[in-house]
Amino acid sequence: MNKLPYISVDDTLEINMLILMVILSTLGKNRNSTPILNFEKIQCLFYLIKNPSKINKVLRSNDKEEIFIDSKITYTVESQSVNVDILYSRDKLKVVIKSLAYFGFLDVVSDSSNEIKYLTTSKGDEFLNSIDSSYIRTITTLSKKIKPLASQSAQKSIKSINSLLAGKE
Template sequence: MNQSLPYMVIDDNFDLNYGLVALVLYKLGLSPKNNAVLDFERLQIFLYLTKYPSKINRMLQLAGKKYAAINSRYIYTIESLSTNVDVLFDRAKLKHLLRHLAVRGMLACDKTSDPKSVKYSLTPEGVRFAEELLKRSDGEVHAPVDFLASPPNSDNYFSAVLDVIESLAPLQSQSLSKLNAHLNSIFKGDFN
């Protein structure tokens, strides 16, 4: 009698991943000049870093960016410290999530700024959805937290995740080839 254990692999939870993709697009989908900047590959990299935040400060260091104060409870977990790269190479999962965002009218696609690649962002409906994820139990929308000045908001999981996603903002301007090179250095353990 061979039965599976009665638990769900969190990486495969549709609702969680749907929310994470929406939040990455919400926070990083547009540049400060309001241009869509996330193509499929960048979105995949930022989703990976959101799920494995122990790699974020190394990425920032390699990119010559300022260190991000990320709460250690998000960084020092067994999952975060692992080098599971499935998220980076499983295009089908992210395509499925993007398709669902599009069907629900939450995904905007821009091909005018760069005809070689489609850039993704949220529609106003998608922004409303992301902001609903961030509502606290008192109905207020999450505000960014300064981890050095105050403890993280543990009232809402997605608010805590948004703090991690916000730390990726300095990487928005990095080219895809640089992001990939930095990730390769991290995976190889090349810390020079």
């Protein structure tokens, strides 16, 4: 008997594109409208959004205020999983970034130190705002709540996540 291939919804390109668009749209700029998300920061934030059960532990380890997260999204198999592919595999995120660029939803800028920063284009923001779903609202709410992590260095976030995964948190 042949079994049909199983593709986790979490691994579909379309879902990952939407998650990244929410992150870039919500967290892409600081209060001065300066782009702040480099590739490594995006990896950390993407990992946390996909694993909301880890968010408060990372916030606490960075001396940030904990947030309320609905247990419906923290007590799922995906959220409890220790899959760290998105955190350490640049290839997966590159595919998502290239796809957003292909559709004209991604803007890339270079700052004064020649570091590349990513954010959504106005076309990307329009597209995202046209989608009215509880999933997008949930991801947007989570993104807004982890804003303090977007402003710190990627190295600090990665160190916190690594400590958490090593069981030191």
